[in-house]
Amino acid sequence: MAGHAASGAAGTGYRGLTGPLLLPAWAMIGIFLLLPVLLMTLYSFLTKEFRGGVDWTFSLAAYDRFLLSRGLFGDEPPVLEWTYITIFWRSIWQAGLATLICLIVGFPTAWFIATRPLHSRALWLFMITVPYWVNLLIRTVSLRFLLRDQGPLNDLLIGTGLLDSPLRIINTNLAVQLGLFYSYLPFMVLPIYAAVERYNFALSEAAADLYASRWTTLREIVLPVVRPGIIAGCILVFVPSLGAFLAPDLLGGAKTYMIGSLIEEQFKGSQGNWPFGAAVSVILMTLVLIVLMVYARARGRAEVR
Amino acid sequence: MQKILTSVALLALTAGMASAEGKLSIYNWFEYIPQEMLDKFAAEYDVEVTMDTFDSNEAMLAALKAGKMGQYDVAVPTDYMVAIMAGEGLLDTFSHDEIPNFANIDPKWIDVPFDPGRRHSIPYQWGTTSFSVNRDVYKGDINTLAILFDPPPELSGKINVLDSQGEVLALASLYLGIPQCSQDREQLKALNAMLLEAKQHWASFGSDTAKDVLVSGDAAAGMIFNGFSAKARAEGANVEYAYPKEGFVAWMDNVVLLKDAPNRANALNFMNFLLQPENAAALTNYAAYTSAVIGVDPFLDDAIKNSPENNPPASAPQATFVGVCDQATQELYDAIWTNLKK
Incomplete structure (x- = not known):
């Protein structure tokens, strides 16, 4: 697609203008993507200044702190530091679960919308997006109100006689999962x-004509065709969930660090450690990039096949 | 010389055109001073007053260090931040006779640990940090820090703790009877172990939500500032603010004179103005904490004067300020905090 556009431009004599015309795009990438990432990487190799800020001398202390533990007083022989690996693992597990739940609920939802008559699809999509006009913070706080021990949900459960005592959801991992699911669905x-909208339903009919069961059709025909959409959705849910700190803080009670809250603490507090953050x-970011690259490679191979 | 005189005259002229003798630029917490007081000062001293606000000590420090020095005359940092700012060389000094009303300060607030002898700061408002307990849930004695760190079964699992290292570790140290900023290994290990044990009884960490969780009933006990607890009570929660026998935390916001203040004389006038009992009382009536000025009582609203959150019983111990540790010690406390939240 991009190739067509480029050759089209060259063919109509815009070649000399390509550079200047691309300038805004390059400036955007440079100022809002490359510069911050480079600055962040640079800061991670500097010496921390007490109470926030950095001292401009090279240091590996931040990475050392991440990987090696020397005990509470820093004088024991270094061993592998599990604290931050545990925090990463917890966040990855949490984000993975949120992605799975979003997929289980999101796929049938998307399928349902895409199979409605053309005129009503816009309305369904509109209804999906309406709640997201409200700020994420406000939505998360509202969820807190709904889930709390004396909140509407528990009032309903107790009022209808389903439960005798309130269901403890707030300040648990379940609440965090609900928050992530609701935020990123x-x-x-x-x-x-x-x-799914681009899927040619004649393919399903053809499969049925050839005596494929519904399950076989879904697995062999539908899923391979809509896979790019599924993978894009999974990435879009997984990556922000990984760095989320609002849901763990407000719904999970902030009892344990997630990657997001760990980073936040390094910059926010007076005890902050900017290089470590x-x-x-x-x-x-490196972990996320590796996952994306593995996916891109696997996909590249699949396409070659 | 001629040139200087002309520019001075010009300056005077432009100042005259702004219809005020001079200016005063304040850097204060949000919603911490009534506009009428600023207007009153502006009228009394014929000064044009401007004010910017911040929402945390750290944000204020960062802004000043990032190049806002020389822009403001006074700021309003909390106790420990006064010491930090003085250490960073951001504060100017004054002598006590430059502020005639300095004598109105309650003598017990003059030799404070964060500014011994008050060379940079005057008191603004002060209060305490301890905890409150929902009396519908627990009716026993609450004046002990064991409520937080080794709670009775009724409260276990229903406790909210401020998400603030300084205050949590200060209260924990008081509970164990060890000094703040201790470097003693056995004491720090005990502190670390005690906190990990106590955490099993806690439902959540939250500072902004500290009042909210008490009012809603999500927490039956919670670490909280005294003024916040009074508001929870006003909103209908049956909570009692505790004055634990092991001690509790005091905090004090202070007006500091900033280095390179463009209007030093007006800054001192403003400090003097705030130390006038009538004005100090107006500030307290607005902020609902406690003034450190003698003679405010006749001007105070009854609700604030008599609130149990503002009046520790005679049996309560002296409140302690959060200590300011040196870098090496602070790193030990950071490690304990990370251990607690990992």
């Missing part, structure tokens, strides 16, 4: 919807 629904960000 549309990021799953919309890309899958876009993929930057280093954790760099490590997080």
Whole structure:
């Protein structure tokens, strides 16, 4: 697609203008993507200044702190530091689960919308997006109100006689999962919807004509065709969930650090450690990049096949 | 010389055109001073007053260090931040006779640990940090820090703790009877172990939500500032603010004279103005904490004067300020905090 556009431009004599015309795009990428990332990487290799800020001398202390533990007083022989690995693992597990739940709910939703008559699809999509006009913070706080021990949900459960004592949801991992699921569901629904909408339903009919069961049709025909949408949705849910700190803080009670809250603490508090915060960000970004690259490679191979 | 005189005259002229003798630029917490007081000062001293606000000590420090020095005359940092700012060389000094009303300050607030002898600061408002307990849930004695760190079964699992390292570790140290900023290994290990044990009884960490969780009933006990607890009570929660026998935390916001203040004389006038009992009382009536000025009582609203959150019983111990540790010690406390939240 991009190739066509480029050759088209060259053919009509815009070649000399390509550079200047691309300038805004390059400036955007440079100022809002490359510069911050480079700055962050640079900061992660500097010495921390007490009470926030950095001292401009090279240091590996931030990475050392992430990987090696020397005990509470820093004089024991170094061993592998599990604290931050545990925090990463917890966040990855949490984000993975949120992605799975979003997929289980999001796929049928997207399918449902894409199979409605053309005129009503816009309305369904509109209804999916309406709640997201409200700020994430306000939605998360509202969820807190709904889930609390004396909140509407528990009032309903107790009022109808289903339960005798309130269901403890707030300040648990379940509440965090609900928060992540609710925050990022549309990021799953919309890309899958876009993929399903382009799906040619004649293929399903053909499969049925050839005596394929519904399950076989879904697995062998539908899923491979809409897979790019599913993968895009999974990435769009997984990546922000990984760095989320609002849901763990407000719904989970902030009892344990997530990657997001760990990074936040390094920059926010008076005891802040900017290089360490930057280093954790760099490590997080590297992990995400590796996952994306593995996916891109696997996909590249699949396409060659 | 001629040139200087002309520019001075010009300056005077432009100042005259702004219809005020001079200016005063304040850097204060949000919603911490009534506009009428600023207007009153402006009228009394014929000064044009401007004010910017911040929402945390750290944000204020960052802004000043990032190049806002020389822009403001006074700021309103909390106790420990006064010491930090003085250490960073951001504060100017004054002598006590430059502020005639300095004598109105309650003598017990003059030799404070964060500014011994008050060379940079005057008191603004002060209060305490301890905890409150929902009396519908627990009716026993609450004046002990064991409520937080080794709670009775009725409260276990229903406790909210401020998400603030300084205050949590200060109260924990008081509970164990160890000094703040201790470097003693056995004491720090005990502190670390005690906190990990106590955490099993806690439902959540939250500062902004500290009042909200008490009012809603999500928490039956919670660490909280005295003024916040009074508001929870006003909103209908049956909570009692505790004055634990092991001690509790005091905090004090202070007006500091900033280095390179463009209007030093007006800044001192403003400090003097705030130390006038009538004005100090107006500030307290607005902020609902406690003044450190003698003679405010006749001007105070009854609700504030008599609130149990503002009046510790005679049996309560002296409140302690959060200590300001040196870098090496602070790193130990950071490690304990990370251990607690990992």
